[in-house]
Amino acid sequence: MAFGKGCHLHLIDGSAFIFRAYHALPPLTRKSDGLPIGAVSGFCNMLQRYVDGNNGSDAPTHVAVIFDKGSHTFRNEMYDQYKANREAMPEDLRPQIPLTREATIAFNIACEEMEGYEADDIIATLAVQARELGGRCTIISSDKDLMQLVGGGVEMLDAMKNKVIDVEGVEEKFGVGPDRVVDVQALAGDSVDNVPGAPGIGIKTAALLINEYGSLEELLDRAEEIKQPKRRETLIEHRAQIELSKRLVQLDENTPLTFSIDDLEVREPDPEKLLAFLVEMEFRTLSKRIAEKLGAEAPVIEDTPPPAADAPEMPEIKDATYETVRDAAALQKWIDLIYEHGHVAVDTETTGLNEMIADLVGISLCVNAGHACYIPLAHKEGSDDLFGTDAVAEGQMPLQEALDLLKPMLEDDSILKIGQNMKYDAKIFHRYGVELAPFDDTMLISYAQHAGLHNHGMDALSERYLGHSPIPIKSLLGTGKSQITFDRVPIDEATPYAAEDADITLRLWQLLKPQLHQKGVTTVYETLERPLVPVLAQMERHGIKVDRDTLSRMSNAFAQKMAGLEAEIHELAGQDFNVGSPKQLGEILFDKLELPGGKTGKTGAYSTGVDVLEDLATEHELPGKVLDWRQLSKLKSTYTDALQTHINADTGRVHTSYSIVGANTGRLSSSEPNLQNIPVRSEEGRRIREAFVAEQGNVLVSLDYSQIELRILAHVAGIDALKRAFKDGQDIxxxxxxxxxxxxxxxxxxxxxxxxxxxxFGVIYGISGFGLARNLRIPRAEAQGFIDRYFERFPGIRTYMDETIQFAKDHGYVQTLFGRKINTPEINAKGPGAGFAKRAAINAPIQGTAADVIRRAMIRMPDAIRDLPCKMLLQVHDELIFEVPEDAVEQTIEVVREVMENASDPAVKFDVPLVVEAGQGANWAEAH
Known part of the structure; x- marks a missing residue:
């Protein structure tokens, strides 16, 4: 049937369905092979409900599910930061995306996507076509970006709320009609999509301005008339940015579709195809339900083996009983119960996330799943507003009395303490004179088994493995300016939240701990993960002294250098322009200087991302100067300015926080502040390290593994020439x-x-000819020639790479020499992601083995330096930094070098020696 008057087109926003299905349902895996299928299951249920609910006189005549194809679109060409701050897709969702396409096709519903365009652009083009052909269009989505299309026969339906969004609904949301939505969005910007907008102008102000001036163009042309000085300056100064924002939010209603609206006619599902897909996914309930509806015979899905006999029986969390412990007698009963069982899940509630300054508010305990308690200790009366008080709320034990009762148990070697991210709780307890030991950590137990599959936070683990969404902390604390601290939460509300955390932690431990052995990673957990916790906690407590004056001087120096670079850039360009504006830079490079390779989006704005500038730097001086300017700008904002805010008022030191689970390969990550990413190759990056200093009478000592990843490559790939060179101490x-x-x-x-x-170094990371060309600023063909010649001279490297990729495809993971497993769920992916997955698989065993070596060294270090007057302060990938009295430097270097160079023994015997280089100085730059 040709589309026209009387026809009704339904356009389903596929991504919205997928993410709704993923977040609304507990994780689910296919029993036969462990493939994540929770989002696919939810997606199929939503499609089935959609089909069931769209009959009768208003039923659609045409329908399609529209998907995004890839993340790079013409908007990224227009503005390289578009959607740049979006969180990475969850690892367990990624393999499900193609299955949702297959599900749509199985339901016999048209499934459309286009390279270089967002789903919203395809929806816009189809909606406009439907309107022009005299038909109706319903867009099944609540995405605000699609509201610009509403009107004239086009409406939206929020399927989750079953609410129609018409012209009035759009006006209620934006304060303007659909025809002016893009004007409001251009001013307000969008933090989710990283659309810059006008700084300081929100939706309400934007709507007021657009209603007053009629349109964005009129507003910008008459910005001088605006009375409020700040608003006036913002609009004048950021005009180009606002105009760019409008082009980013304006949907493309002329997307060059490869299909016609007539191709989207509603079709009945083919029972055989649909049921075959549901059987393949092993959806028992859904396949029975759909078979009944289609009048077909319900397919038989073979049962997989029953769960292991030792899987614990647990009561449902909704049936749990949580107790508030308010006095010593009640607490003693719990302590007696803990001694009967020999283990307890422990969790602390505090006033903040910074363990160096947060105060203890309460403690949760759980011994049996479904029965937990919360011991409130420092809750205050009332809120923290004008009528609040600092008086201690009634019904709590004195904090010291509770700690005196708990301390012997928490320090007792016969009682196992179980926690989630135990480093945090251990540091809190340490500040109150309690040394928590021994312990198990569910976050690390998960990491040892599941690195590369998903994150290891408690909420994610609970949803995935227990099918339960924990009470969100925001429901107690609120958000934004009205957010309170936990000590202001009423005790009756705090108990279910806090006790549930301990209950969930115990359940996760009962479920995941036995699987360490089944998955062959007990040794990894026991020797590389758990023993690192107290080592890192002590390093974080030590912190490192940072000289605020040095940082302040550097900030000023960077600002001056940036100004000098700007002058050079302007001279090379032949005119002044805003170096921080991608649009203006693009016009200079490609219009004025006529450099090759300029790629424009639909609006004519050029892409000026790092890759583009690195390519151009081989042709002209100006792009290289812009890269230098950008790096200085980042160093100034991220380090010399921001580091000053991280100096602890009491200690005068910076106390970074290390995450053991921050990288899939076993590398540590650090935050608040991140000290792992300070550039070392640039002079300015090295200068930032000058601000990290030793106390009077001490020096900083740095010990660094020399080329450890190349040494590991020589060993695992069996490269005799490299092995010989390392053994002979040659310059590799x-x-x-x-x-x-x-x-x-x-x-x-x-x-x-x-x-x-x-x-x-490039080969270790699977570098391409493109990447090497950028690094060396040479033509791509020449760079590719270097890589080809490298593989000819060292053929073992190519063999290692091929064998590693094949191993990953066969097993779903790769392994370090110490047994760490890094899961590779993407290894069989097709398309642009495939190359990245292969490079990651090649690099992971090398980088992971190096990470394991330095972990082993760190774990042995406290015993080795116990009798020395030195402190281990920092770890930065292959480097350890110590603070040492001047007269103990040589002895410290000797002891630490011995530990580091022999860290792999006795587990792994390398064919090449591990060599550690040492340096010392008044600051980190001198020591490195």
Missing amino acids: HAMTASEMFDVPLDEMTPDVRRKAKAIN
Whole structure:
């Protein structure tokens, strides 16, 4: 049937359905092979409900589910920061995305997507076509970006609330009609999509302005008339940014579709195809229900083996009983119960997330799943508003009395304490004179088994493995300016939240701990994860001294240098322009200077991302200067300015927080502040390290594994030439250059060695010809030639890469030499993500083995340096930093080097020696 008057088109926002299904339902895996299918199950149920609910006189005549294809669209060409701050897709959702497409096709519903365009653009084009052809269109989505399309026969339906969004609904949301939605969005911006907008102007102000001036263009042209000085300056100063924002939010109603609206006619499902898909997914209930509706025979889905006999029987969380412990007698009963069982799940509630300054508010305990308690200790009366008080709320034990009762049990070697992210609780207890030990950590138990599959926070683990969404903390504390601290939460509300945390932690431990052995990672957990916790806690407590004056001087110096670079850039450009404006920069590079490779989006704005500028830097001086300017700008804002805010008022030191589970490979990550990412290759990055200093009479000592990942590569890939060079103590980059370029070692130039170094390190990370060309600023063909020659000279590397990828495909994970498993769920993916997954699989065993080596060294370090007057302060990938009295430097270096160089023994015997280089100085820059 040709689409026209009387026809009704339904356009379903596929991504909205998928994310709704993923977040609304507990995680589910296919029993036969463990494939995540929770989102697919929810998606199929939603499609079935949609089909069931759309009959009768208003039923659609045409329907399609519209998906996003990839993340790069013409808007990224227009503005390289578009959607740049979006969180990465959850690892367990990624493999489900193609299955939702298959599900749509199985239901015999049209399924459409287009490279380079967002689903919203396809929906816009189809909605406009439907309107022009005299039909109706219902967009099944609540996405505010689609509201610009409403009117003239086009409406939206929020399927979750069963609420129609018409012209009045849009006016209620934006304060303007659909025809002016993009004007309001251009001013207000969008933090989710990273649309900049006008700083300081929100939706309400934007609507007032647009209603007053009629349109965005009129407003910007008459901005001088605005009375409020700040608002006036914002509109004048950020005009280009606002105009760009409008182009970003304006949907493309002329997307070049590869299909017609007539192709979307409603079709009956084919029972055989639909049921075959549901059987493949192992959806028993849904396949029975749909078979009944279709009048077909319900398919038989073979049962998989029953769960392991030792899987614990647990009461449902909704049936749990949680007790508030208000006096010593009640607490003693719990302590007696803990001694009967020999273990307890423990959790602390505090006034904040910074363990160095947060105060203890209460403690939760759980011994049996479904029965937990909360011991309130420092809740205050009333809220923290004008009528609040600092008086202690009634019905609580004195804090010290509770700690005196709990301390012997918490420190007793015969009682296992179970926690989720135990490093936090251990640091809190330490401040109150309690040394928590021994312990198990459910976060680390999950990480040892599931690195690469999902994150390991309690909420994620609870939803995935227990099918339960914990009470959200925001429901107690609120958000934004009205947010309170936990000590202001009424005790009756705090108890179910806090006790549930301990209950969930115990349940996760009962479920996941036995699987360590089944999955062959007990040794990893026991030797690499758990023993690292007290080591890191102590390092974080030590902190490192940071000189505020040095940072302040650097900030000023960076500002001056940026100004100097701007002057040079303007001179090279032949005119002044805003160096921080991608649009203006693009016009200079590609219109004025006519450099090659300019890619424009539909609006004519050029892409000026890092990749583009690195490519252009081989052709012209200006792009390189812009890259330098951007780096300085980032260093200034991220480090020299921000670091000053992290200096602890009491200690004068910065106390970073390390995450053991922050990277899939076993590398540590650090936050508040992040000290792992301070650049070392640039002079300015090195200068930031000058601000990290030793106390009077001490020096900082740095010990750093020399080229550890190349040494591991030589070992695992069996590269004899590299092994020999490492054993003989040769300059490995010079040796590689000699092999690669047929240059004798005594004739080696710094430039040739630099190229070899870039190739050596690049190959570990699976670098492409494109990447190497950017690093060396040479033509791509020449760079690819270097890589090809490298593999010819060292064929074992190619063999290692091929075998590693095959292992990952066969097993779903790769492994370090110490047994750490890094799961690779994407390894069989097709399309742009496939290359990344393969590079990650190649690199993970090398980077992971290096991470394991330094972990082993750190775990042994406290015993090794116990009798020395030094403190271990920081770990940055392959480097450890200590603070040492000047007269103990040599002895410290000797002891630490011994531990680090022999850290792999006795588990792994490397074919090449591990070499540790040492340095010392008044600050980190001098020591490194």
